[in-house]
Amino acid sequence: MTESEDDNPPAGFVASTGRGPYTSHNGPFFHKVTDEGFVHGVRVRKRHCNSRGITHGGMLMAFADGLLGTAVWRETQTVALTVRMNSDFLSSARPGEWLEGTARVTRATRSVAFCEAELYVGTRPVLKATGVFKLMQRHKEKA
Template structure:
């Protein structure tokens, strides 16, 4: 546990710390998720100073990485196949600040044998911070 982990308050109700996300996401996090039956994937992170730009707003790169992982997780829940991002579109709508919980939800809207389409949003309180759509190439094991 690092000193920055001590700055993270108790996550929102039902959220638990995520693990097994790979080195990049583990370094950027920590991330949290809520086990949620149904079509939505829910994830969150607490905005630390290291997630921010020079004026204390959560960096667009952090929000983009969060959305990419969130959408990828929704794609996996739907298809049970590893996917790689082939297109990601991110619209920044509002600001998130250090000290806020950034919440996210996503769902797979369509999946074929080789491609999945996903949409999601990140929000703080009552306002959307980011909306994103993604297209994922589904990986198949070689026989």
């Protein structure tokens, strides 16, 4: 797959827009909302990989961080900052593969949220992550 080829997301995915410059530079990313929650995805490109031809761990962690942050926003409607993130690398993703993931909040207080995420290629787990996010109450979405 060349850098200029179509990312060809699976059915139901739409391009994610309105992301910050760092995330936009790393994409393009796609998303869909399901009855169970949400899923984000990206077609792995050569630029996402390390010298061994597999997706760079930093790219996987940045993608997972975005999933965790999305879960916190959807649950709390509050801007949040990553305090801690732990990642377990389970397998790799290669150029041309469709990488997707989801996340959920496991507990939220007034000031912090705890969450977990999984990344997959097909049914193969690639990364599992947990995170703690500081809820920025002054940025809470007004209902």
